[in-house]
Amino acid sequence: xxxxxxVGNGMVGYKFCEKFVEKAASKDFKITVFGEExxxxxxxxxxxxxFENQDAKALEMAPLEWYTEHGIDxxxxxxxSDIHRSKKTITTVTDREFSYDYLVLATGSSAxxxxxxxxxKEGVFVYRTIEDLEGMLAYAAKIKANNPNAKAAVLGGGxxxxxxxxxxxxxxxxxxxxxxxxxxMPRQLDLRSSQVLQLKLESxxxxxxxxxxxxxxxxxxxxxxxxxxxxxxxxxxxxxISAGIRPRxxxxxxxxxxxxxxxxxxxxxxxxxxxxxIYAIGEIALYNQMIYGLVAxxxxxxxxxxDQILGDSDSLMPDDIDMSTxxxxxxxxxxxxxxxxMPAAKGHSIIFENKTQYLYxxxxxxxxxxxxxxxxxxxxxxxxxxxxxxxxxxxxIPEDASQLILPAxxxxxxxxxxxxxxxxxQVCSCESVSKGDICCSITDGESHNLSDIVAKTKAxxxxxxxxxxxxxxxxxxxxxxxKEVKETICExxxxxxxxxxxxxKINRVADYDEALNLFGEGHGCEVCKPLLASIFATxxxxxxxxxxxIQDTNDRFLANIQRNGTYSVVPRxxxxxxxxxxxxxxxxxxxxxxxxxxxxxxxxxxLFGAQIHELPLIWKELIDAGFxxxxxxxxxxxxxxxxxxxxxxxxxxxxxxxxxxxxxxxxRGLRSPHKLKGGVSGCIRECAEARGKDFGLxxxxxxxxxxxxxxxxxxxxxAILLAEQLDDExxxxxxxxxxxxxxxxxxxxxxxxxxxxxxxxxIEYLKKVVIEDSLGIAEDLxxxxxxxxxxYECEWKxxxxxxxxxxxxxxxxxxxxxxxxxxxxxxxGQKMPKAWV
Amino acid sequence: MQDILSQYETVTExxxxxxxxxxxxxxxxxxxxxxxxxxxKQIAVYNFARTGKWxxxxxxxxxxMEMVLSLGMIxxxxxxxxxxxxxxxxxxxxxDGSNLAGEDLKIAxxxxxxxxxxxxxxxxx
Ligand code: SRM
Ligand SMILES: Cc1cc2nc3c(=O)[nH]c(=O)nc-3n(C[C@H](O)[C@H](O)[C@H](O)COP(=O)(O)OP(=O)(O)OC[C@H]3O[C@@H](n4cnc5c(N)ncnc54)[C@H](O)[C@@H]3O)c2cc1C
Ligand code: SF4
Ligand code: FES
Numbered sequence: 001x002x003x004x005x006x007v008g009n010g011m012v013g014y015k016f017c018e019k020f021v022e023k024a025a026s027k028d029f030k031i032t033v034f035g036e037e038x039x040x041x042x043x044x045x046x047x048x049x050x051f052e053n054q055d056a057k058a059l060e061m062a063p064l065e066w067y068t069e070h071g072i073d074x075x076x077x078x079x080x081s082d083i084h085r086s087k088k089t090i091t092t093v094t095d096r097e098f099s100y101d102y103l104v105l106a107t108g109s110s111a112x113x114x115x116x117x118x119x120x121k122e123g124v125f126v127y128r129t130i131e132d133l134e135g136m137l138a139y140a141a142k143i144k145a146n147n148p149n150a151k152a153a154v155l156g157g158g159x160x161x162x163x164x165x166x167x168x169x170x171x172x173x174x175x176x177x178x179x180x181x182x183x184x185m186p187r188q189l190d191l192r193s194s195q196v197l198q199l200k201l202e203s204x205x206x207x208x209x210x211x212x213x214x215x216x217x218x219x220x221x222x223x224x225x226x227x228x229x230x231x232x233x234x235x236x237x238x239x240x241i242s243a244g245i246r247p248r249x250x251x252x253x254x255x256x257x258x259x260x261x262x263x264x265x266x267x268x269x270x271x272x273x274x275x276x277x278i279y280a281i282g283e284i285a286l287y288n289q290m291i292y293g294l295v296a297x298x299x300x301x302x303x304x305x306x307d308q309i310l311g312d313s314d315s316l317m318p319d320d321i322d323m324s325t326x327x328x329x330x331x332x333x334x335x336x337x338x339x340x341x342m343p344a345a346k347g348h349s350i351i352f353e354n355k356t357q358y359l360y361x362x363x364x365x366x367x368x369x370x371x372x373x374x375x376x377x378x379x380x381x382x383x384x385x386x387x388x389x390x391x392x393x394x395x396x397i398p399e400d401a402s403q404l405i406l407p408a409x410x411x412x413x414x415x416x417x418x419x420x421x422x423x424x425x426q427v428c429s430c431e432s433v434s435k436g437d438i439c440c441s442i443t444d445g446e447s448h449n450l451s452d453i454v455a456k457t458k459a460x461x462x463x464x465x466x467x468x469x470x471x472x473x474x475x476x477x478x479x480x481x482x483k484e485v486k487e488t489i490c491e492x493x494x495x496x497x498x499x500x501x502x503x504x505k506i507n508r509v510a511d512y513d514e515a516l517n518l519f520g521e522g523h524g525c526e527v528c529k530p531l532l533a534s535i536f537a538t539x540x541x542x543x544x545x546x547x548x549x550i551q552d553t554n555d556r557f558l559a560n561i562q563r564n565g566t567y568s569v570v571p572r573x574x575x576x577x578x579x580x581x582x583x584x585x586x587x588x589x590x591x592x593x594x595x596x597x598x599x600x601x602x603x604x605x606x607l608f609g610a611q612i613h614e615l616p617l618i619w620k621e622l623i624d625a626g627f628x629x630x631x632x633x634x635x636x637x638x639x640x641x642x643x644x645x646x647x648x649x650x651x652x653x654x655x656x657x658x659x660x661x662x663x664x665x666x667x668r669g670l671r672s673p674h675k676l677k678g679g680v681s682g683c684i685r686e687c688a689e690a691r692g693k694d695f696g697l698x699x700x701x702x703x704x705x706x707x708x709x710x711x712x713x714x715x716x717x718x719a720i721l722l723a724e725q726l727d728d729e730x731x732x733x734x735x736x737x738x739x740x741x742x743x744x745x746x747x748x749x750x751x752x753x754x755x756x757x758x759x760x761x762x763i764e765y766l767k768k769v770v771i772e773d774s775l776g777i778a779e780d781l782x783x784x785x786x787x788x789x790x791x792y793e794c795e796w797k798x799x800x801x802x803x804x805x806x807x808x809x810x811x812x813x814x815x816x817x818x819x820x821x822x823x824x825x826x827x828x829g830q831k832m833p834k835a836w837v
Numbered sequence: 838m839q840d841i842l843s844q845y846e847t848v849t850e851x852x853x854x855x856x857x858x859x860x861x862x863x864x865x866x867x868x869x870x871x872x873x874x875x876x877x878k879q880i881a882v883y884n885f886a887r888t889g890k891w892x893x894x895x896x897x898x899x900x901x902m903e904m905v906l907s908l909g910m911i912x913x914x915x916x917x918x919x920x921x922x923x924x925x926x927x928x929x930x931x932x933d934g935s936n937l938a939g940e941d942l943k944i945a946x947x948x949x950x951x952x953x954x955x956x957x958x959x960x961x962x
Contacts, residue, residue, distance in 0.1 A: 057941060491915065513868075513887070523887050524868075525912035526921035526928075549869035553908045553923035561923055565905045808866065813882070814859045815874045821841065821904050 002029050004309065005090060005100040007080045007251065009035030011044055012282030012298035013106035014061045019306045021070045031072045032098060034090075036079040037129060040064055045295055045462070048167050050133050059130070083255040085275055102277055102309050105252065105265060106302075109245040109283040109291070114155075118217030124239045127164045136240065140171040143237045151176060153226060153234060155214060156242035157184040159327060164240045165206050176207045176234060178214060178226065188325060188336040192353065193360045193378045200332055200358035200379060209234065245293055247284045260286040269316040271305040279305045287317060295462060296429040297321045303432070322429065324388055326381060326465050333381035338374025338391045339364060347373050350402050361405040363387065365397065372397055372404075385469040386418075393425045418472045419480065427469055430462025435473060442477045450474050487747055490527040493520045497673065497748050501535050511536070512550045530555070531748045534635060537671035538743050541788045543795035544634070545805050554633035557809065558796055559615055562608060564822060564833035567615055569595070569607040570632035571622050572668060575642040575660035575680070576603030585625040593618055596830045602639035602677070604630060609831065611818055616809050619796045628794035629669075635749070636671040637678075640664035641689060645682030645699070652682035653699035659728065660688070663697075666732065667739065669792045673746040673755075676739070677711070691719045694752040695735060700724070704731045708738055708766070709756040717753040720763050723771055733782065737770045740781040841902065844878060845895035845945035846961075847934060853948060853959035862954050870920065872896050872907035873958065880947060880958055881907035883931060885918060891949035892931035893958050898922045899942045906944070 004020075006013050017031060035041065042059040050059060057063075067074040075092075082091045089099045111126035113119055123143070125136050143150040152168040154161045157179030169175040177184075183194035184201075198208050212232075217239065218225040225235040252265040258274035260266055264286030271279045271287075281301035283293055292298065300317060307315030324337030342349065342364040352361045361383075363375035372391045377384055387404060390397060397404060421427075423436030437457050441447040447456055453474055454460055460467045488494050495503065500519065509515045512532050516524055529550040536542055544555040554560050559567035571586070586605055590597045593614055595607040610618055619629075631637060642660030646652030660680035670676065679690030680697045689712075690696025696707040696719050703725040710719025723734055746755040759765060768774040799805045811819050823834040859873040859882065867886035872879055879896035896904050901924060909920040911931075918931045928937040934944040948959040 063941060492912070516887075522916065523885065523911075523913040523918070525914065525919075526910040526926060529910055529912065549866055550910075553905075553910070556908070561905070561908070563901075563903075565903045565908075811872060812874045812879075813864050813871045817874060819879070819904055821879075 002101040003099065004029055004031045004102045004104060005098060006031060006033040006104045006106055007090070008106035008108055008248075008282070008284070009033050009037070009041045009074060009076065010106060010108040010282065011041060011061065011295055012108070012302050013104070014041035015299045016104055016106060016281060016302040016305060017067070017070070017072055018062070019303050021072070023306060024310055033067070033072060033074045034078055034080050034092060035074065035076045037131075038077045039130070040067070040074060040076060042130065044128070047127075047130070047133065048163055050130060051137070051167050051170055054134075054137070056130050080251065083251055083278075085255050085278070088277065100277075102279065104305055105273070105278065105280040105284055106282045107248040107251065107284045109247045109293070111241060112244040112246045113241055114214075114243050116214055116217055118219065118223070119241070121217055121219050122222035123219075123237060124217065124223055124241065126241050127160060127167075133167075136168075136238070137171065139238060140168070140173055144172055147237065149174060150237040151235065152238040152240065153178050153236040154240045154242055155226075156244070157181070157208070157210070158187065158242065158244070159185060159325060161240075161242035162201070162206075162327065164242050165201075168238070168240060169205060173238065174207070175205065176209060176236060177201075178209045178212050178234070180211070180213055182211045184208065184210070185327075185334065185336075188334070188340055189376055189378070190341050190362065192351070193362065193376045196353065196355060196358055196360040196378045197332070197334060199355060203358070204332070245283065245291070247286070247291055249284060252280070252284075260289065264291050267301075269304075269319075270308045270313070271301050271317065272308070279308070281305050288319065288321075290321075292321055292323070294323065294325065299430060299462075300432065322392065324391075326384055333377065333379060333384075335377045335381040335384040335388075336375070337384070337388045338372070340374050340376045342373055350405065352402070352405050363401065363405055365401045369399070369401065370396065372401075375405075377405075382468075385466060389421050389425050389427075389469075393422050395420070395422075418469060419476050427473065428457070428459035428462065428466040430466075431458040433457045433459040438470065438473050439477045442474065443481065449478075489531060489748060490525055492516065492522045492524050492528045495519065497531060497535070498745050500532070501539075501744060504532075504535055505539050512547055524550075526552070527748070530635070534671050534673065534748075537636075538788070541669075541791035543669070543793065543798055545795055545799050545802070548805075548808060552635075557612060557615065558629060558633060558799060559610070560633045562833065565819065566609045566611055566822065566833070568632070569610055569615070569618055569622070570600070570604060570630040571627035572630040572664070573604035573639075574664040574668070575640060575657050577642070577657055577661060578604075582625070582627070585622070585627070589618055589621050592621075594831065596827075596832060600632075602632075603641050604639060606632070609824065609833070611822070612809050612811050613818060616800050616806055620800050623794070623797050623800065629796040631669060634671060635673065635675050636669060637664070637667040637676045640667075640678035640680060641693070642680045643682050643687035645680075649682055651685060653701065654682060654704070656680045656682035656688065656697075656699060659697065659704075662728075663732070663735070666789055669795070670739070670743075670788060672739070672743045674749050674751040676752075692716065693719060695719070695738065697731060703727050706731055706734055709752040709763075711751050711753050713751075715753070720756070722763070722767060734770050736785040737778050737781045738766070740785045741766075741769060741777075744781075841897060842899060845897065847945045848947050848959055848961045850948040850959060852961045854961050856950055856957040856959055859956050859958055862951060862956055865956060868911065870907040870909065870911060872904075875958065875960060876962075878960075879904055879907075881909075881920070882949065882956065882958065883907075883911050883918075883920065885911065888918075890918065891951060891956065892918060893947040893949050894920070894929070894931060894934060895945045897944075898924060898927070899944060900925060900927050 041061045079093045080090050081093045089097050091097045111128045150173050152173040153176040154164045155178050157177045165175045165177045183191050184197050212228045214226050216227045225233050227233050247264040249263050249265050258266040265273050265280040267280050267285045267287050273280050282298040304315050304317050327334040347364050347366045349364050359379035361377050364373040421435045425435040427435050447453045459470050487496050530552040533550045544551045548556045590607050596609050598606050600606045640660045640663050642657045645656030677693045678695045679688040679693040681688040681690045682699050690698050691707050691710050692712045697704040705724050706722045707719035708722045710717050824831040825834050865871050865884040870881050870883045880893050881896045883892045896907050898906050905923050908923045911920050914937050919928050921928050929944050934946045936942040950957040
């Protein structure tokens with residue numbers, strides 16, 4: 001039996017083990033892995049997710065048991081300190097010695113810390129391990145406690161630096177990015193795209209400082225600032241260094257392996273070092289005189305090393321390694337592929353730029369106009385996967401190559417179907433899954449849907465960037481086999497939301513149980529229950545009180561459940577208009593029940609921290625004072641925001657508040673596939689942000705312009721113009737039709753913007769349905785909406801007046817005690833739940 | 838925090854020392870959950886009216902240590918009765934308390950007995 005020692009249990013070291021156990025009969029080999037970090041390998045690529053939940057386990061590549069189950073000895077928390085090549089042994093820091101037949105070095109790299117005066121100061125961090133992040137979190141909390149406006153700088157404006165910038169921003173620090181070069185992401189972007197990206201990042205609150213060389217880090221014990229030149233100082237309370245990586249090649253140096261001039265252990269295309277029994281893979285390996293700081297090449301290297309050790313000498317690392325990248329910063333799309341910058345002698349560039357929308361797209365096309373050589377996308381990278389594939393596979397491009405990047409409204413055409421890709425096209429580069437692997441698995445009948453494919457091939461489980469393409473491939477292949485691709489709700493109902501809507505309506509189904517008996521199987525789940533609840537609400541305008549147990553927890557208790565299991569109370573404040581007396585009532589109720597109060601982003605007031613048994617008492621007082629439910633908990637109409645409009649504003653064209661109140665009251669309580677928000681602005685200055693809403697009205701000369709299908713949130717979209725210069729009555733008529741059509745046809749939890757994206761024919765089609773009544777259903781839609789409007793009642797009022805309904809607002813069935821696990825801590829004169837452990 | 842969690846351990850039917858009466862069957866909503874108190878413990882009790890079965894487990898979600906599982910929606914995954922935590926929708930089997938996505942989270946379960954219209958939960962302490 002041969003003994004393989006793997007040094008380093010990072011992403012690539014782990015991948016080596018995984019590929020090994022997939023291929024080898026383990027009885028011929030014994031693997032021992034040493035890892036310096038205190039835990040088994042984790043997904044460094046998604047390290048930033050640790051800030052969201054501090055859940056180290058969720059990042060694990062595989063749990064400890066996985067190694068044991070596969071006969072691998074994993075020794076964590078122990079660094080290998082020496083290699084003795086003549087004896088074929090290694091020693092560790094605790095002076096234990098182990099002998100090997102093959103040694104695989106996967107020691108990765110560490111963050112490069114430039115030799116700046118003062119880097120040793122407190123508050124200076126690098127961004128590489130979970131421990132680094134824990135340190136940053138603790139330090140950020142400390143400095144924020146002293147100074148709520150604390151600032152943090154990130155040294156380095158590359159891919160990782162920007163990710164770190166977003167992370168410090170999410171920690172509540174004022175973020176500053178300091179870059180030595182004159183542009184951001186210097187390796188991936190040209191100057192113009194960097195400028196567009198800079199505008200976009202500044203618009204979300206990142207401060208960017210380019211062409212800045214840091215001379216020293218200021219401060220006594222802890223950092224207080226960065227000094228760039230005389231009189232050029234940036235005050236900061238924390239610094240994250242992200243200035244590149246350095247391979248962890250100490251072991252190679254001391255045992256005399258061939259090294260690169262600037263570090264890294266030299267390997268050939270078999271991943272062998274200058275010692276044939278020693279392999280090096282991942283960010284430690286210097287291949288083609290390059291260190292590849294990405295996982296995909298590292299995973300390929302792991303595969304080659306496994307094959308070579310198992311005797312498959314044909315398995316070699318390719319010469320060209322694709323370095324295309326896509327930034328995963330939430331809300332900012334940036335990608336570059338192939339040759340992003342190209343000398344004019346080699347080809348032509350086509351550039352599309354729109355700074356007002358932070359858009360920049362560049363493609364580089366060969367001189368003969370036939371092939372794509374590379375490109376850059378900023379602001380919208382939806383075409384990245386397809387362009388990347390065209391580039392990788394040398395596919396033909398349209399005669400007018402600009403069609404590849406122009407927006408559809410400018411004559412751009414969506415190009416090519418995923419099925420046109422060659423079978424060898426690598427779709428998921430992290431896991432090396434080709435188009436052929438995916439399609440064959442479906443045509444062979446081995447896989448039937450996306451989750452089968454993910455389970456079989458691991459596609460999408462790495463960086464996740466290929467997901468849209470994998471989904472398309474699965475759907476298109478199923479379609480080509482004549483299989484209907486239906487977005488069924490869950491395992492209990494083999495129907496789409498729209499089909500169920502029709503089934504329930506036509507068959508006059510009375511409740512969830514009957515629907516399950518008639519059209520479903522099993523006993524339901526947290527997906528189909530609230531979905532059917534929403535359908536029942538639209539068809540019969542029943543409130544959440546009639547079938548409380550199929551409601552999502554929020555709707556069941558008519559309140560939003562909070563971090564610590566308490567609830568929030570949000571009374572409706574239509575249009576944001578509120579009287580002093582109403583404010584006093586809210587204040588008094590909040591005081592009496594010791595609730596945290598905050599003005600929401602929806603122009604109303606949220607009272608947080610109520611216990612379940614207090615909810616009815618609080619609502620009784622609010623209802624007596626004339627308030628009603630704000631449905632802040634429901635997938636339903638939330639708010640219609642307004643600006644002050646022509647009654648007070650010197651620019652106002654119409655009475656935006658009056659109209660906002662009318663609309664909010666019209667649609668209050670209306671349940672829908674996802675939440676609905678509206679806005680009404682008194683002029684084009686748009687202070688109510690109506691175009692950031694599912695429906696928005698903006699006053700213009702001669703009436704209202706109606707915009708639809710916008711939202712803020714995770715994927716912001718501006719609403720699109722549906723109709724112009726409408727009078728009040730027509731605006732409401734079109735709104736009725738639009739909303740009802742959306743409610744009837746959208747998928748579960750699909751907001752209006754993604755619904756419109758998928759609607760065949762897009763906005764032009766929607767205009768036909770709503771304005772020209774091309775489907776002949778307009779009258780129907782209006783009547784249905786009017787029926788719902790007429791039946792509205794406040795569900796909180798209904799609940800507190802009905803003793804049977806009140807029973808559910810109690811913590812224990814068998815005791816009047818309340819939850820004694822709740823712990824609040826004081827905050828700025830109010831309270832908040834104690835932090836999670 | 839760990840202390841709160843450590844008081845919950847699965848009790849099997851033959852280890853029951855006390856069948857604790859927690860109320861009438863009609864006190865528990867059909868096809869849904871409710872919470873009861875036993876000494877310092879909070880226990881979620883589920884009434885699967887469709888199958889006539891009852892289940893009980895700790896009310897504490899091991900993910901973020903919140904007392905919320907009784908408020909979660911119930912149903913089944915491929916026949917296994919389950920509850921979805923209302924906070925982040927982690928799914929737990931009510932048969933053996935395991936996390937249905939294969940995560941390393943587990944909840945303690947307790948046996949339930951129905952007699953003469955009363956609901957009893959089995960405890961070993
Ligand atoms: C309270 C509030 C934040 C605040 O302090 O200002 C808030 C709080 C929550 N928002 Fe929000 N959102 C609030 C305004 C907004 C806004 C601003 C607005 O409405 O103008 C947005 C962006 C606009 C938009 O929706 O397009 C917003 C986008 C979201 C999203 C992302 C939606 C999306 O399509 O991407 C979610 C998640 C979701 O709904 O799935 C969300 C979800 C939530 C939830 C319900 C999360 C949850 O399920 O617990 C939070 C509930 C807090 C609670 O327990 O009460 N909240 N949320 C605001 C309540 C407004 C109100 O009066 O009802
Ligand atoms: C925040 C962040 C975001 C990233 N995002 C992306 C991305 O979007 N896409 C992408 O492709 N790549 C990304 N990367 C890069 C990617 O994580 C690395 O390419 C990958 O982790 C390299 O794997 P590795 O196994 O070679 O090195 P590592 O993951 O660094 O693993 C090496 C391990 O070896 C251990 N070790 C070192 N020396 C010894 C020794 N002597 N004895 C024992 N153990 C030792 C180290 O402690 C470490 O655990 C990102 C990196 C970071 C930090
Ligand atoms: S949108 Fe127009 S009416 Fe409203 S506040 Fe601004 S300027 Fe005034
Ligand atoms: S607290 Fe239960 S799933 Fe997160």
